[in-house]
Amino acid sequence: MMLADRTRGVATAPGWSGFVVVLCAMIIAMAVISTRSDANVIVGATRTIELPRQADQSIDQLRAAYRRPKVIPFPKSNPYTLEKAQLGKILYFDTRLSAANVLSCASCHSPAYGWGDGQPRGVGHGMRVLGRRSPTIINAAFGLIFMWDGRAATLEQQALGPIQADVEMNLPLEDLLARLKAIPEYGPLFKAAFAEQEITAPQIANAIATYERTVVSARAPFDAWIEGDEKAISDTAKRGFVTFNTKGNCANCHSGWNFTDDSFHDIGLPSEDVGRGKFLTSVVKMQYAFKTPGLREIARRGPYMHDGTVSTLDAVVEHYDKGGIDRPSRSELMKPLRLTTQEKSDLVAFLNTLTSTLVPTAVPVLPR
Amino acid sequence: MSIASTSQLAVPAVVAFLLGGAVAAALAAEHTIHQKGKVFSAAELAIKKGDMVTFLNDDNITHNVLSITPGNDFNLGAIGPGHSTPVTFTKVAVVDIICAIHPSMKMQVKVTD
Numbered sequence: 114m115m116l117a118d119r120t121r122g123v124a125t126a127p128g129w130s131g132f133v134v135v136l137c138a139m140i141i142a143m144a145v146i147s148t149r150s151d152a153n154v155i156v157g158a159t160r161t162i163e164l165p166r167q168a169d170q171s172i173d174q175l176r177a178a179y180r181r182p183k184v185i186p187f188p189k190s191n192p193y194t195l196e197k198a199q200l201g202k203i204l205y206f207d208t209r210l211s212a213a214n215v216l217s218c219a220s221c222h223s224p225a226y227g228w229g230d231g232q233p234r235g236v237g238h239g240m241r242v243l244g245r246r247s248p249t250i251i252n253a254a255f256g257l258i259f260m261w262d263g264r265a266a267t268l269e270q271q272a273l274g275p276i277q278a279d280v281e282m283n284l285p286l287e288d289l290l291a292r293l294k295a296i297p298e299y300g301p302l303f304k305a306a307f308a309e310q311e312i313t314a315p316q317i318a319n320a321i322a323t324y325e326r327t328v329v330s331a332r333a334p335f336d337a338w339i340e341g342d343e344k345a346i347s348d349t350a351k352r353g354f355v356t357f358n359t360k361g362n363c364a365n366c367h368s369g370w371n372f373t374d375d376s377f378h379d380i381g382l383p384s385e386d387v388g389r390g391k392f393l394t395s396v397v398k399m400q401y402a403f404k405t406p407g408l409r410e411i412a413r414r415g416p417y418m419h420d421g422t423v424s425t426l427d428a429v430v431e432h433y434d435k436g437g438i439d440r441p442s443r444s445e446l447m448k449p450l451r452l453t454t455q456e457k458s459d460l461v462a463f464l465n466t467l468t469s470t471l472v473p474t475a476v477p478v479l480p481r
Numbered sequence: 482m483s484i485a486s487t488s489q490l491a492v493p494a495v496v497a498f499l500l501g502g503a504v505a506a507a508l509a510a511e512h513t514i515h516q517k518g519k520v521f522s523a524a525e526l527a528i529k530k531g532d533m534v535t536f537l538n539d540d541n542i543t544h545n546v547l548s549i550t551p552g553n554d555f556n557l558g559a560i561g562p563g564h565s566t567p568v569t570f571t572k573v574a575v576v577d578i579i580c581a582i583h584p585s586m587k588m589q590v591k592v593t594d
């Protein structure tokens with residue numbers, strides 16, 4: 114089209130020069146972007162686009178999003194078997210997996226404390242206080258990523274970490290294997306679970322992870338209400354559920370039946386721990402960012418936050434109402450909420466409906 | 482047609498150069514990846530060297546798209562709903578991409594010749 118114009122001569126010149134100037138500017142701009150980074154990937158300018166407006170969800174639609182799953186998922190690489198889960202439970206409760214023979218997984222992730230330890234921060238080898246609170250393993254089967262800073266992709270990857278960490282159980286892998294091999298009654302348990310007499314580290318991780326996946330929250334009053342029993346929770350709690358999904362802004366991160374999307378956010382807490390920022394040093398939003406915990410059994414799982422510095426659910430709500438420290442890394446979802454006193458107590462009433470009647474766990478008899 | 486002044490001669494030459502550039506750019510394909518529902522709209526995307534992938538945040542929350550493949554790193558930063566960012570891949574590679582915030586978002590871009 115432009116070539117045809119050219120052959121007709123310069124009669125169209127006045128419209129031409131402006132067009133050529135714009136094209137030159139674009140080519141120069143592209144050249145500048147290309148030469149500024151000789152990287153293999155070139156990022157262009159972000160532009161605004163218009164999105165279609167989404168209709169607000171009705172309370173019934175919201176309730177449907179919170180239904181409990183019927184099945185616990187197990188990965189193809191480590192499928193469930195009863196023998197593996199039984200061996201995993203034994204290993205989970207065995208204090209001989211620590212150098213000093215006094216700490217097991219269950220020491221910090223105890224069924225007595227909602228599968229945590231009720232402490233602001235964990236306590237490890239030599240009674241040393243650790244940097245962060247012990248997370249629960251409730252509903253870990255549904256997790257997408259593990260540890261406060263997300264450095265473990267799977268439960269199998271996480272399981273051997275604390276065993277080897279010098280501040281935690283402080284037992285090197287070769288010593289762990291030697292110990293288990295020296296306990297005669299372990300051999301048949303590993304053979305039953307893995308069809309091999311040889312005890313290996315991956316098997317230990319697989320067994321512990323399989324057991325952990327069996328730890329799920331039981332049916333809570335909230336679940337009964339979701340399933341249609343209007344008398345299961347109070348009107349205060351029902352209002353709290355609505356606030357949780359609207360003005361409270363909670364469901365943006367504490368989403369779904371387990372009340373987490375496993376996302377990482379800086380919620381503006383006054384702690385020097387940079388969390389996931391240690392692994393993604395160039396990502397501003399990951400500084401001071403920690404994984405969103407689930408909220409099942411939450412009323413029985415204080416104190417709260419990655420360092421246990423917030424003691425009660427009322428104080429948690431207060432923190433979110435204020436919005437936390439305003440800094441570049443803070444999540445855009447954090448801002449002062451201006452909740453009324455009623456809305457705050459409604460939220461706490463709702464959170465209390467997430468407590469189920471957990472069946473007490475029998476501690477296994479350990480191999481000798 | 483008659484040849485006029487030198488300045489008017491220069492214009493057609495520049496146009497030919499720019500046209501060449503425009504044609505080359507037009508041969509590169511464009512792809513769009515959506516982020517609605519805290520997932521990437523494709524888990525795997527096969528593209529050619531020089532193609533552009535537009536990361537569109539059509540979700541209702543902020544995302545931070547990031548490559549974790551050394552040598553093909555990029556970080557789009559925190560981008561809110563209603564924004565799109567073009568990313569051009571110029572080398573053959575397999576690039577792993579995540580959202581730094583949401584672990585439910587991961588995909589792979591396979592760049593070939």
